[in-house]
Each structure stands twice: as C-alpha cells, then as structure tokens.
Amino acid sequence: MPETEIDLKRFPTASGVYLMRGEDETVLYVGKAKNLRARLRSYFNAAGDGRGQIPFLMNRVHRIDTMVTDTEKEALILENTLIKKYRPRYNINLRDDKTYLSIRLDPREEFPALQTVRRVRRDGALYFGPYASGSAVRETLKEIYRIFPLRHYPMATCRRRGR
Known part of the structure; x- marks a missing residue:
C-alpha cells in the first residue's frame, strides 16, 4: 500500500463487503468476508493470500471502505451487485454479466x-x-x-x- 497506513483495528469483525479504492477513488477491488478484519489483515501479511495479483493491487490501494451485512449470503449478493456496478479491474471472475x-x-x-x-x-x-x-x-x-x-x-x- 503506498504511503498510506491502514489501521486494521478500525475494521469490524462482522461479515460484510469491502471496497479497495485507488488514489482517484476508483474502486479497484470488491471482496466479501465472514470476518472483515481478519480478511483484510490477510492482504497485509507478508505471505499474502497466495494470489499473484495481490501485491500489484495493494500497491495501488489508498483507502478501504467496508459495509457490514447481517449474513454471509447477504455479503455474497452485495459483493456481486457492487462488482457489476463498479466493474473493478482486479475482480476478474464476476465482471461479466453472469450472476449467481x-x-x-x-x-x-x-x-x-x-x-x-x-x-x-x-x-x-x-x-x-x-x-x-x-x-x-x-x-x-x-x-x-x-x-x-x-x-x-x-x-x-x-x-x-x-x-
């Protein structure tokens, strides 16, 4: 992540969706999690989450927004909706017109x-x-x-x- 430090403790431990934004506020990536704080922490670990694109993504992220949901299923649906809306560069799998x-x-x-x-x-x-x-x-x-x-x-x- 460039220059900007993210305080992981500010993120909730609830299920929900997160939006990673670039310097110009463009949504770069939308993801879902059972535990938002734990999921976001995985992006900052040295080992990462194993996907090769993550270092490139994290070098461009300037802000992370979260939306808490009541259930994991609600997070799944919201993630899909937001990916269709913003068409983020790093969400390859769900950018097409298909839905669940x-x-x-x-x-x-x-x-x-x-x-x-x-x-x-x-x-x-x-x-x-x-x-x-x-x-x-x-x-x-x-x-x-x-x-x-x-x-x-x-x-x-x-x-x-x-x-």
Whole structure:
C-alpha cells in the first residue's frame, strides 16, 4: 500500500463487503468476508493470500471502505451487485454479466418443477440460493430429486410422453 497506513483495528469483525479504492477513488477491488478484519489483515501479511495479483493491487490501494451485512449470503449478493456496478479491474471472475444461480420452484403449478435461474423475480415463486457454483446447484438438485417427487421435464414434454 503506498504511503498510506491502514489501521486494521478500525475494521469490524462482522461479515460484510469491502471496497479497495485507488488514489482517484476508483474502486479497484470488491471482496466479501465472514470476518472483515481478519480478511483484510490477510492482504497485509507478508505471505499474502497466495494470489499473484495481490501485491500489484495493494500497491495501488489508498483507502478501504467496508459495509457490514447481517449474513454471509447477504455479503455474497452485495459483493456481486457492487462488482457489476463498479466493474473493478482486479475482480476478474464476476465482471461479466453472469450472476449467481438460484433454484426456482413455483408451487402454484399443477406439477411443480425446479429450475435454475440467474435472476430472482417477484413472481410468487420460491427461490433458493444464491449458489456461487454450478456444481453446487447440480448437487443440490440431485439430492432434492432423490428425496422429493418433482417432475424433471417441462410440462409440454410430460404431456407428449403420457403414462
């Protein structure tokens, strides 16, 4: 970190999101943490967190802002939203237009089916997630289908097949 010293004790130990800003106040990086102080401390350790880009990032950081959240899931969603908003240079993975996956279930359907969706809507359906990885969604769906009698196919396919 150039010239500027950061007092790590001022950061909360709660879960939340942090924004690393450059000299011109540009957001360089957005991250989330279970414990903001512990996570931010890892950036200042000699060993760092193992990612090669961190020394380059830390040489450009002049200020760190934090936002406390009630839950880790809330931090995950807020991090994603802020990355989409600011498109920080050092957040490579989430800068695209993709968002986290959720599982959608509409109990009003005659034969409810689960769907994976990237956008949660206010449509009366139930949403579960978000899931950061597609494999986590697939594993969850596999377990749900094993336990509950839900249809796997669109209604049109089910109607064509008959019994």
